[in-house]
Amino acid sequence: MIPPGATAIVGAAESTEIGKVPDMSSVGLAIDAAANAMQDAGITAADIDGFTCGYFPVADMSRQLGIFPSWADNTVVGGCSWMFQLRNAIAAIHAGYCNTVLIVYGESGRSTRRLGQSGDAGQKGGTGQQFDMFYSGGQAAATFTLPVLRYQHEYGLSDEELAVGAVSQREWAVDVPRATLREPTSVEEVLDSPMVAWPIRRAMCCLVSDAGGAIIVTSADRARDYPKPPVYVLGTGGALEAGVMSPAGVREPLRPEFIRTSGEAAFSAAGVSHSDIDHLMIYDAFIHTPIFGLEGLGFVDYGEAGHFIAEGHTAPGGKLPMNTSGGGLSYAHTGAYGMLCMLESIRQVRGEAANQVADVDIALCHGWGGYWSACSTLIFGTDAP
Amino acid sequence: MPHPLVPVPTPETQPFWDGCNEGVLRINRCRACGDAYFPPSPICPECSSTNVEFFDASGEATLYSYTIQQKPLALWGSDSPRSVALIKLAEGPMLTSSVINCEQTPEALQLDMPLQATFTSFDDLTVLCFEPAEGNS
Numbered sequence A: 001m002i003p004p005g006a007t008a009i010v011g012a013a014e015s016t017e018i019g020k021v022p023d024m025s026s027v028g029l030a031i032d033a034a035a036n037a038m039q040d041a042g043i044t045a046a047d048i049d050g051f052t053c054g055y056f057p058v059a060d061m062s063r064q065l066g067i068f069p070s071w072a073d074n075t076v077v078g079g080c081s082w083m084f085q086l087r088n089a090i091a092a093i094h095a096g097y098c099n100t101v102l103i104v105y106g107e108s109g110r111s112t113r114r115l116g117q118s119g120d121a122g123q124k125g126g127t128g129q130q131f132d133m134f135y136s137g138g139q140a141a142a143t144f145t146l147p148v149l150r151y152q153h154e155y156g157l158s159d160e161e162l163a164v165g166a167v168s169q170r171e172w173a174v175d176v177p178r179a180t181l182r183e184p185t186s187v188e189e190v191l192d193s194p195m196v197a198w199p200i201r202r203a204m205c206c207l208v209s210d211a212g213g214a215i216i217v218t219s220a221d222r223a224r225d226y227p228k229p230p231v232y233v234l235g236t237g238g239a240l241e242a243g244v245m246s247p248a249g250v251r252e253p254l255r256p257e258f259i260r261t262s263g264e265a266a267f268s269a270a271g272v273s274h275s276d277i278d279h280l281m282i283y284d285a286f287i288h289t290p291i292f293g294l295e296g297l298g299f300v301d302y303g304e305a306g307h308f309i310a311e312g313h314t315a316p317g318g319k320l321p322m323n324t325s326g327g328g329l330s331y332a333h334t335g336a337y338g339m340l341c342m343l344e345s346i347r348q349v350r351g352e353a354a355n356q357v358a359d360v361d362i363a364l365c366h367g368w369g370g371y372w373s374a375c376s377t378l379i380f381g382t383d384a385p
Numbered sequence B: 001m002p003h004p005l006v007p008v009p010t011p012e013t014q015p016f017w018d019g020c021n022e023g024v025l026r027i028n029r030c031r032a033c034g035d036a037y038f039p040p041s042p043i044c045p046e047c048s049s050t051n052v053e054f055f056d057a058s059g060e061a062t063l064y065s066y067t068i069q070q071k072p073l074a075l076w077g078s079d080s081p082r083s084v085a086l087i088k089l090a091e092g093p094m095l096t097s098s099v100i101n102c103e104q105t106p107e108a109l110q111l112d113m114p115l116q117a118t119f120t121s122f123d124d125l126t127v128l129c130f131e132p133a134e135g136n137s
């Protein structure tokens, strides 16, 4: 096992602009973010010997950046790919394959329809293409959300209670200048927003944005020489389950085992418990995914998270601050939100978030990929134990 | 060039698609452990045996959960709201499909309602959907 704190994030940045960036392709957003991350770390391409990207041919992107890596990875499992890649990178550093890894992401989800980007979940003859996507036209709002009605039915969660999650996240976003949606909202407004796929309204769905992001990770002994305080990687987890794009492949749809597997791996590696977590990010592609994350990760029991959120425990002033940038619903969501989700965790641990939570020593970030095909859990901290 | 969302069968899945054309829900079953599974695959996901076969399932199912899509894919030939559903087959597997031949409303689509397999055209293909079981429509 990799000891907690053996590696640390020493550079982290988003693209200069996010939200609506009409003059950049996915490639431009990725390179902009990579440049910002290198500047944040005070290094250049010459200092980097490991590289991952995911949505671009890995050799093309590393060459464009002037990086000649001795280790590379291009794991693509959907929105949490860059979290998986971080997990792989710390293993590579621990194994001695490389010292310093740049992880790059860019997605022009709004303006150029992902120009310059590779990665296609619906390839001809693939399982998703044959048995899943044509029913919904591949509309995530109608398929990723399929378990919601069952959850409401089993656990007595009303539409009004479900809607609180979007209101709570907007409360965070109000104080975040880079967030796309910053006007306070209400349960009534969420329920009055246009119906997309009953019971899912538009305000329960993520934004469609342009953004890039990049992080640099290195060994703990090297991390001390960088300008910013290291954000130590304490523990990581990852797991796969659903296979096809819809949740039909999840063995127990209301108790998805892969979330528990990923979370337990991260908690075990970090040697921390739930009560140690000061700040939480759970990838919100749609309003229900934080509910399933809170339960699967074990913060509350199965069936309790919908009411936990409805009672305001994850909102500003609540006991478990969650999705403090505003999340995919209010901050930005490109298509794959995992990098942006991680970057808010890192900002909070550094103490430089727009809506900074007091005294964040340990933060947990959980992301999804390919609806419920994959998930990853990362635990960061200000100190190495 | 067909629309990219029109399913493209593979040799491994062709018996399922042949079943659709014959009006039969044909899925896999493992000869070693008896597990029935979906989507089609040459290996049993339960026990890793490749001693598997296709069989004609009962077509009986229940409605596990669903959404009602307000703007369905144009290829379905109608722009009125359309269900996307998680369907639990009597033989065990869960799959994605749509419930058709009934009102596409929360009132008409009750969780756990009994369904039966039905087949409908989608572009040039015949595809699997479900409808309320007889006596339940």
Ligand SMILES: [Zn+2]
Pocket (backbone or CB within 6 Å): B030, B031, B032, B033, B034, B035, B044, B045, B046, B047, B048, B049
């Ligand atoms: Zn078997």
